[in-house]
Amino acid sequence: MLEILFSPETISSTVRMAVPLIFACLAGLWSERSGIVDIGLEGKMLAAAFASAAAAAYFGNAWIALIVAIAVSVSFSLVHGYAAINQRGNQVVSGVAINMLAAGLAVVLGNEWFREGGRTPQIPPEAQFAVFNLPFMSSLTGIPVVGPYLNVISGHSILVYLAFIFVALSAWALAKTRFGLRLRAVGENPHAVDTAGISVARLRYQAVIIAGILCGLAGTYLAVALQGSFVRDMSAGRGFMALAALIFANWRAWPSMWACLLFGYLQAVGLRMQGVKIADFEVPVQFINMLPYVMTVVLLAGFIGKSIPPRASGIPYSKDR
Amino acid sequence: MQTPPAIELIGIDKRFGAVHANKDVNLSVAQGSIHGIIGENGAGKSTLMSILFGFYAADKGEIRVKGEPVRIKSSTDAIGLGIGMVHQHFMLVEPFTVLENVILGAEGSAMIGPALSKARSELTRLAHDYELDVDPDAVVGELPVGLQQRVEILKALFKGADILILDEPTGVLTPDEADHLFRILGQLRDEGKTVILITHKLREIMAITDRVTVMRRGEVVANYETKKTSVEELAEAMVGRRVLLRVDKGPSRPGEMVLDVRDVSWRDRKGVLRVDSVSLQVRKGEIVGIAGVSGNGQSELLDLIAGITTPSAGEIVFENSVYGPDCTPRVLRGEGLAHVPEDRQHRGLITAFDASESAILGWHWSEALGESFHLDREKVINRCKEEMEEFDVRPPDPLLKSAKFSGGNQQKLIIAREIKSNPDLLIVGQPTRGVDIGAIEFIHRRIIALRDAGKAILLVSVELDEIRSLSDRIIVMFAGKVMGERPGDADERDIGLLMAGVTKEAA
Numbered sequence: 001m002l003e004i005l006f007s008p009e010t011i012s013s014t015v016r017m018a019v020p021l022i023f024a025c026l027a028g029l030w031s032e033r034s035g036i037v038d039i040g041l042e043g044k045m046l047a048a049a050f051a052s053a054a055a056a057a058y059f060g061n062a063w064i065a066l067i068v069a070i071a072v073s074v075s076f077s078l079v080h081g082y083a084a085i086n087q088r089g090n091q092v093v094s095g096v097a098i099n100m101l102a103a104g105l106a107v108v109l110g111n112e113w114f115r116e117g118g119r120t121p122q123i124p125p126e127a128q129f130a131v132f133n134l135p136f137m138s139s140l141t142g143i144p145v146v147g148p149y150l151n152v153i154s155g156h157s158i159l160v161y162l163a164f165i166f167v168a169l170s171a172w173a174l175a176k177t178r179f180g181l182r183l184r185a186v187g188e189n190p191h192a193v194d195t196a197g198i199s200v201a202r203l204r205y206q207a208v209i210i211a212g213i214l215c216g217l218a219g220t221y222l223a224v225a226l227q228g229s230f231v232r233d234m235s236a237g238r239g240f241m242a243l244a245a246l247i248f249a250n251w252r253a254w255p256s257m258w259a260c261l262l263f264g265y266l267q268a269v270g271l272r273m274q275g276v277k278i279a280d281f282e283v284p285v286q287f288i289n290m291l292p293y294v295m296t297v298v299l300l301a302g303f304i305g306k307s308i309p310p311r312a313s314g315i316p317y318s319k320d321r
Numbered sequence: 322m323q324t325p326p327a328i329e330l331i332g333i334d335k336r337f338g339a340v341h342a343n344k345d346v347n348l349s350v351a352q353g354s355i356h357g358i359i360g361e362n363g364a365g366k367s368t369l370m371s372i373l374f375g376f377y378a379a380d381k382g383e384i385r386v387k388g389e390p391v392r393i394k395s396s397t398d399a400i401g402l403g404i405g406m407v408h409q410h411f412m413l414v415e416p417f418t419v420l421e422n423v424i425l426g427a428e429g430s431a432m433i434g435p436a437l438s439k440a441r442s443e444l445t446r447l448a449h450d451y452e453l454d455v456d457p458d459a460v461v462g463e464l465p466v467g468l469q470q471r472v473e474i475l476k477a478l479f480k481g482a483d484i485l486i487l488d489e490p491t492g493v494l495t496p497d498e499a500d501h502l503f504r505i506l507g508q509l510r511d512e513g514k515t516v517i518l519i520t521h522k523l524r525e526i527m528a529i530t531d532r533v534t535v536m537r538r539g540e541v542v543a544n545y546e547t548k549k550t551s552v553e554e555l556a557e558a559m560v561g562r563r564v565l566l567r568v569d570k571g572p573s574r575p576g577e578m579v580l581d582v583r584d585v586s587w588r589d590r591k592g593v594l595r596v597d598s599v600s601l602q603v604r605k606g607e608i609v610g611i612a613g614v615s616g617n618g619q620s621e622l623l624d625l626i627a628g629i630t631t632p633s634a635g636e637i638v639f640e641n642s643v644y645g646p647d648c649t650p651r652v653l654r655g656e657g658l659a660h661v662p663e664d665r666q667h668r669g670l671i672t673a674f675d676a677s678e679s680a681i682l683g684w685h686w687s688e689a690l691g692e693s694f695h696l697d698r699e700k701v702i703n704r705c706k707e708e709m710e711e712f713d714v715r716p717p718d719p720l721l722k723s724a725k726f727s728g729g730n731q732q733k734l735i736i737a738r739e740i741k742s743n744p745d746l747l748i749v750g751q752p753t754r755g756v757d758i759g760a761i762e763f764i765h766r767r768i769i770a771l772r773d774a775g776k777a778i779l780l781v782s783v784e785l786d787e788i789r790s791l792s793d794r795i796i797v798m799f800a801g802k803v804m805g806e807r808p809g810d811a812d813e814r815d816i817g818l819l820m821a822g823v824t825k826e827a828a
Contacts, residue, residue, distance in 0.1 A: 176433060189414045192412040192414050195412045196427075319376065
């Protein structure tokens with residue numbers, strides 16, 4: 001039991017499980033800080049997973065797969081953006097529509113193209129992302145006790161490192177750049193942005209495009225790096241878990257990363273606990289899988305206090321008030 | 322050589338569908354002057370300024386800035402021409418600091434660091450030059466409204482504005498804060514900047530402007546040099562007929578006690594004491610006014626008396642019976658209490674309802690409108706028609722959506738509903754907020770008529786003028802407490818000090 005909770009394998013698996021959450025969570029962060037609620041993270045991730053797996057199978061190249069996935073994910077983003085920004089539609093409805101569309105479309109197209117019941121063929125190793133070994137790491141693994149733990153930060157796919165780089169980049173860009181300042185402002189009070197002579201629609205489109213790119217990365221990681229193929233509904237609620245992490249982290253970048261790592265850890269433990277017995281009692285996997293959601297509710301309800309979303313999120317902008 | 326006017330508008334015309342918001346408007350504002358634009362709500366002042374600031378495009382007409390013909394297609398163009406605007410509803414990002422708000426849209430480079438330090442030194446300079454002190458690192462949402470307004474002015478000045486438009490700037494200020502604002506505006510003018518002040522308050526126009534333009538129904542109806550005009554002349558030009566600015570009312574004849582509030586306190590959900598041991602009495606045949614800057618516990622007190630909330634301590638006695646735990650607004654209404662709530666749009670009526678439906682809210686259970694659970698639509702409409710006629714609600718159409726009426730007519734609809742219930746006690750919050758002068762006169766007359774009919778009235782208003790012209794006794798609230806009581810004709814200065822929390826003993 002204890003060795004499962006703290007083993008280097010579990011920690012390493014935590015990192016891998018957290019990565020799609022981090023990408024998706026950052027996607028939500030960018031979108032919602034601009035005032036566009038994005039409940040379609042799940043759908044975009046799934047669409048990107050399918051697109052990347054299909055492209056990897058067809059082209060045999062992971063990078064092409066990534067580009068295709070991003071293109072697909074961004075086009076879904078733009079649909080959401082058009083509905084939310086130009087048409088001033090209900091953003092939750094539009095997001096739900098994207099989720100349903102992606103789930104259905106992936107299986108239908110997959111069946112038509114590959115005839116494997118909605119799956120894509122297994123992606124050959126040469127079409128997957130290269131594993132990236134950090135230099136000096138091999139010499140450190142010899143250190144007793146700590147050595148194996150140090151190793152968890154090495155030997156992952158390049159996308160894993162990209163995820164963490166994006167966390168830092170997002171935090172920095174939001175806090176320090178002109179674009180970040182304006183984006184935060186438009187999520188809080190678009191009227192202030194408009195009267196300052198800045199286009200609200202343009203900023204929000206930029207934000208949903210960034211969200212699309214990040215969901216593209218999340219989906220590609222899921223299909224090409226983690227699983228090696230696409231299977232139906234493979235995003236398995238990660239988009240919603242990312243939203244939970246976002247709320248949990250109070251719409252900030254670094255706390256988002258920690259929340260995703262926490263949820264990733266619970267998933268990793270869940271995977272390893274399958275069949276494990278505590279005093280003759282087999283812990284149901286569903287119980288572990290439930291934990292991220294229970295934690296979000298419990299912690300938000302009592303422990304970390306109020307989580308305050310950007311004030312204008314979900315409200316379509318129109319000039320008159 | 323003569324300096325060209327700062328702003329010249331020539332033949333500006335703007336329609337929104339069927340509404341002709343600006344009709345062939347001509348306006349000339351001299352450089353280095355304070356120019357007032359006055360008119361009732363819906364007279365087209367705000368539309369005109371929105372055109373000048375690039376928010377709307379005019380259908381026709383020409384704009385000249387400092388003699389040059391210009392096209393203003395967006396706020397960016399306006400800001401580029403040195404025009405800054407302080408909006409009625411502040412355009413601030415509340416979780417941002419003052420500095421962040423000030424640089425928004427004027428960051429200069431892709432990184433905000435340099436702009437932040439530039440703004441910091443600029444703010445120090447402006448604070449020094451114009452009494453515009455405000456902590457640059459304060460979070461704007463946590464500042465009082467007076468300071469938030471200063472941030473708006475700083476924003477405009479930081480962006481290099483030398484023509485400053487202020488839209489109804491004093492609505493949210495105490496008399497003291499308003500005086501401070503006027504001092505700032507005076508200094509800006511002396512420095513050669515041009516100020517355009519949009520307001521519906523005649524007193525402000527007289528106090529601070531050099532010239533004044535009067536608008537009515539989308540047209541400019543008059544231009545005056547402020548020194549050569551009078552409040553009466555302006556009011557007449559605004560409304561298009563003679564207006565009584567001071568209500569005629571005889572002495573009050575207070576009778577027996579109707580409402581007795583005894584040591585009432587109320588804490589909000591966070592445990593903050595919002596109403597602090599308030600005691601007051603209202604008698605038949607008198608109007609008691611509660612003066613105070615918005616947010617000093619008056620609203621909470623109204624809710625307590627209306628039975629919407631329950632006191633944390635103390636008791637309220639209405640018609641010799643103490644409020645019990647089951648004293649809901651409905652029970653109280655049944656016993657003769659009527660309530661005109663402060664927030665007309667959210668509590669006074671339901672904007673999506675027909676006027677006739679809004680006109681029965683709170684009395685919808687009355688047997689006069691239908692038996693048992695049935696509501697007789699015809700009776701409802703007829704009743705509304707009668708009230709509309711008597712209270713001069715325009716347009717007199719009971720089936721028109723409540724939202725489609727102007728603020729003044731919505732208010733008349735609500736006041737009709739409450740007064741027609743023939744109450745023993747009427748509590749009124751902000752009876753004329755956002756209401757035209759013509760309607761104000763009407764509403765005031767009706768309130769006084771109710772008093773003269775021997776009813777008790779408790780009035781809450783942030784407009785000191787209104788309190789002073791209506792009340793027989795004035796109670797001033799500050800920070801949830803009663804600061805003192807004054808007669809209805811008390812000195813304005815004296816009440817102003819109490820509103821700011823200064824008592825005679827302390828001063």
